[in-house]
Amino acid sequence: MTNHYMALRDSLARRIAVKxxxxxxxxxxxRILHSEYDMARGTVREALFQLEAEGLIYRRDRSGWYVxxxxxxxxxxxxxxxxxxxAEQGRVPTTKTLSKTTETVPDAAGVFDSSPDQSxxxxxxxxxxxxxxxxxxxxxxxxxIAPGLLAHDLDQSLTxxxxxxxxxxxxxNQVTMRPCSLVxxxxxxxxxxxxxxxxxxxxxxxxxxxxxxxxxxEYWRRDAFVISxxxxxx
Amino acid sequence: MTNHYMALRDSLARRIAVKxxxxxxxxxxxRILHSEYDMARGTVREALFQLEAEGLIYRRDRSGWYVxxxxxxxxxxxxxxxxxxxAEQGRVPTTKTLSKTTETVPDAAGVFDSSPDQSxxxxxxxxxxxxxxxxxxxxxxxxxIAPGLLAHDLDQSLTxxxxxxxxxxxxxNQVTMRPCSLVxxxxxxxxxxxxxxxxxxxxxxxxxxxxxxxxxxEYWRRDAFVISxxxxxx
DNA sequence: GAGTGGTCTAGACCACCTT
DNA sequence: AGGTGGTCTAGACCACTCA
Numbered sequence: 001m002t003n004h005y006m007a008l009r010d011s012l013a014r015r016i017a018v019k020x021x022x023x024x025x026x027x028x029x030x031r032i033l034h035s036e037y038d039m040a041r042g043t044v045r046e047a048l049f050q051l052e053a054e055g056l057i058y059r060r061d062r063s064g065w066y067v068x069x070x071x072x073x074x075x076x077x078x079x080x081x082x083x084x085x086x087a088e089q090g091r092v093p094t095t096k097t098l099s100k101t102t103e104t105v106p107d108a109a110g111v112f113d114s115s116p117d118q119s120x121x122x123x124x125x126x127x128x129x130x131x132x133x134x135x136x137x138x139x140x141x142x143x144x145i146a147p148g149l150l151a152h153d154l155d156q157s158l159t160x161x162x163x164x165x166x167x168x169x170x171x172x173n174q175v176t177m178r179p180c181s182l183v184x185x186x187x188x189x190x191x192x193x194x195x196x197x198x199x200x201x202x203x204x205x206x207x208x209x210x211x212x213x214x215x216x217x218e219y220w221r222r223d224a225f226v227i228s229x230x231x232x233x234x
Numbered sequence: 235m236t237n238h239y240m241a242l243r244d245s246l247a248r249r250i251a252v253k254x255x256x257x258x259x260x261x262x263x264x265r266i267l268h269s270e271y272d273m274a275r276g277t278v279r280e281a282l283f284q285l286e287a288e289g290l291i292y293r294r295d296r297s298g299w300y301v302x303x304x305x306x307x308x309x310x311x312x313x314x315x316x317x318x319x320x321a322e323q324g325r326v327p328t329t330k331t332l333s334k335t336t337e338t339v340p341d342a343a344g345v346f347d348s349s350p351d352q353s354x355x356x357x358x359x360x361x362x363x364x365x366x367x368x369x370x371x372x373x374x375x376x377x378x379i380a381p382g383l384l385a386h387d388l389d390q391s392l393t394x395x396x397x398x399x400x401x402x403x404x405x406x407n408q409v410t411m412r413p414c415s416l417v418x419x420x421x422x423x424x425x426x427x428x429x430x431x432x433x434x435x436x437x438x439x440x441x442x443x444x445x446x447x448x449x450x451x452e453y454w455r456r457d458a459f460v461i462s463x464x465x466x467x468x
Numbered sequence: 469g470a471g472t473g474g475t476c477t478a479g480a481c482c483a484c485c486t487t
Numbered sequence: 488a489g490g491t492g493g494t495c496t497a498g499a500c501c502a503c504t505c506a
Contacts, residue, residue: 063472064473065473
């Protein structure tokens with residue numbers, strides 16, 4: 001290709017590859033690239049969109065473009081909760097509770113096989129790696145499983161709280177992951193532009209006796225992880 | 235949001251959701267949308283890019299925009315080869331061999347722990363679901379494992395050929411998946427625009443005695459699948 | 469308040485697909 | 488040959504971040 005925007009893409013990709021620009025580095029502004037590379041600003045933006053789609057850079061709304069952090073390795077077969085998992089890779093996980101409420105949840109009725117009037121504990125949290133927010137989640141827990149759950153400090157591992165304080169542990173996870181785009185709340189909470197590519201993870205956790213322990217929606221930044229696992233053939 | 239392009243996005247997304255436009259339907263051309271919705275063509279394209287990132291539509295280079303096919307469910311824990319797997323979901327898998335050669339493969343030397351001069355069997359194939367190409371792959375096999383492999387018909391399950399004709403079966407897979415963008419060969423073979431979002435899957439298959447059976451790179455269309463699995467906690 | 473990205477316009481020409 | 492998307496230009500103004 002001899003496209004202008006691909007030329008700029010390649011130039012920036014190389015500067016990232018050789019670590020002239022490391023994770024977290026702010027790229028030159030669009031107008032500076034526009035004058036340095038002598039192409040229209042719209043063309044500069046095409047190059048940046050390309051790099052964003054590849055997961056090499058991301059944008060903070062109206063702040064600038066930045067080199068993406070090193071992704072964590074997401075191994076669904078070894079998943080042991082965010083806090084454990086991230087720490088095992090030598091990174092620093094943090095959690096911030098955004099809200100905790102008890103309310104009806106239209107899309108949970110089908111999952112829990114309950115009446116539409118049923119109220120649930122709903123917890124919204126933001127989780128970060130090395131101080132960089134990577135996902136927000138909405139967790140739905142049936143109050144019968146964990147009465148008074150919301151009184152606890154939930155900036156820690158929920159898995160841990162449920163096990164220690166309620167004697168409930170997870171025996172099985174049902175997980176679905178699909179590409180999405182991060183909009184409104186999700187984008188705002190993660191500090192990225194609405195429409196940024198993301199990944200939606202829907203997780204239903206069951207206890208050994210088949211009860212639903214939690215029903216979870218997670219919205220991840222797409223550049224935050226790669227999926228990797230090792231698997232014996234059955 | 236009251237953005238023009240988000241309004242158009244929402245309008246088109248709704249028409250897809252209510253099945254006014256079904257998978258495979260060609261969208262109105264950009265210029266028609268431009269005049270119907272009375273916004274600049276660049277703004278129309280922003281809406282289309284948004285829908286593409288969400289996996290709802292895709293483009294065939296210089297042909298038009300189309301509603302994406304229903305994704306298949308990719309369950310890494312049940313993976314039994316493309317042909318088996320797709321058929322189990324009531325869809326029709328096909329495979330076309332693009333090339334088969336014996337050559338040196340720079341990036342395979344590290345994986346096989348062999349000399350850079352080592353030649354391998356290299357197979358390139360394109361695989362489709364219901365007639366729609368969804369991935370291309372490059373498979374690398376050590377000739378000692380399967381001498382004369384390239385003489386076989388490879389438009390079928392390679393797993394099957396290796397098992398039946400060479401007595402080699404896969405006991406373990408090491409898999410890594412990451413977002414990428416489909417460029418040059420990949421995009422051309424899949425009939426999508428270079429730069430279309432994709433997923434790269436790198437797979438190393440081992441036999442029971444720990445030998446590498448195949449080393450595989452797959453480039454998937456990102457809208458072709460969702461990942462879903464059911465998993466017991468260890 | 470200066471600088472940044474976000475949105476939008478109104479063109480132009482090109483490369484390629486389709487018929 | 489006509490239509491499509493692909494690329495590119497040169498502006499403009501807005502909403503927001505940051506110092």
